[in-house]
Amino acid sequence: MDLEELMRRLFELYPEGYTDGSRDPFFVLISTVMSHRTRDNVTYPAAKRLFERFSTPEEMVEADVEEIEALIKEVGFYRVKAGRIKEISGILLKEYNGRVPDEMDTLLKLPGVGRKTANCVLAHAFLKDALAVDTHVHRISNRLGLVETKVPEKTEIELKKIFPQKYWKHINLLLVKLGQNICRPISPRCEVCVLNDMCPKIIL
DNA sequence: AAAACGGGGGC
DNA sequence: GCCCCAGTTTT
Missing domain, CATH: 1.10.340.30 (Hypothetical protein; domain 2)
Known part of the structure; x- marks a missing residue:
């Protein structure tokens, strides 16, 4: 899996970056x-x-x-x-x-x-190199075949092993957005997903 | 490891 | 109307 390419596509899709709102x-x-x-x-x-x-x-x-x-x-x-x-x-x-x-x-x-x-x-x-794992991050990571565990804390550890550190803080919000709009829990819209060619779970 | 908490939105 | 949701805490 080319994770640099994966992140490039997500940043292109959601160019506003890692937060919509205040950083207070x-x-x-x-x-x-x-x-x-x-x-x-x-x-x-x-x-x-x-x-x-x-x-x-x-x-x-x-x-x-x-x-x-x-x-x-x-x-x-x-x-x-x-x-x-x-x-x-x-x-x-x-x-x-x-x-x-x-x-x-x-x-x-x-x-x-x-x-x-x-x-x-x-x-x-605080713009630290933290990686927040929620249900969206967990589900999408599993669909992409990046992790296998059902334990969120293990997912966090595994994702930190495979993603370059500079990406950690961005992963949550990008995958949450993808998870809400495209890679939904039920009936994912694989046909319009920018990652569909690298996803083992593609449904067309 | 599994249940409980809970109102609102999508279908 | 039914089902599910950016988790955490308690059992």
């Missing part, structure tokens, strides 16, 4: 937590609406949790997430001087932040 670490963190098990076209408008009203940990801890719930009501698990947003904001203020940590081990201590979310923050907010 707090926005990246909160919007990523909001995105859990929720489609991007639902999550993103809700995150923008939330941040028009409250945009800092200080404002978030002062906010009425019911108002946060109302602002993000379309996303799944909105009650749990609203609580976590307040909880995370409080911890950031109390433990980290109001800043979002830029280390994996520290990010993982925040409630609702697992390896995927932490990697997204590291890659998209």
Whole structure:
């Protein structure tokens, strides 16, 4: 598999690069937590609406949790997430001087932040060489025959072995976009996929 | 390893 | 109406 060619085609397809929105670490963190098990076209408008009203940990801890719930009501698990947003904001203020940590081990201590979310923050907010594996990255990597495991953390390790490090931070968003539009979980649109000639699972 | 959390969008 | 979704936490 020519991974340089694979990345070249994805960058050509999605030239805006690795992030659509703000690189403010707090926005990246909160919007990523909001995105859990929720489609991007639902999550993103809700995150923008939330941040028009409250945009800092200080404002978030002062906010009425019911108002946060109302602002993000379309996303799944909105009650749990609203609580976590307040909880995370409080911890950031109390433990980290109001800043979002830029280390994996520290990010993982925040409630609702697992390896995927932490990697997204590291890659998209701090431009570090992190590789976030979500269901899209996992599914597409398997279809392309790049990995075989069903364990996301192993997928992360295997992808880091085969992709040049300079690409790691871009892989998540590029494959998420491909996964939403083309390489969908069900009925993938292989006939319009720029990778179809290098994919063992092509369906025409 | 598997279940629970959950409202909204696509079909 | 039914099925699935940018995961994480708990059992």
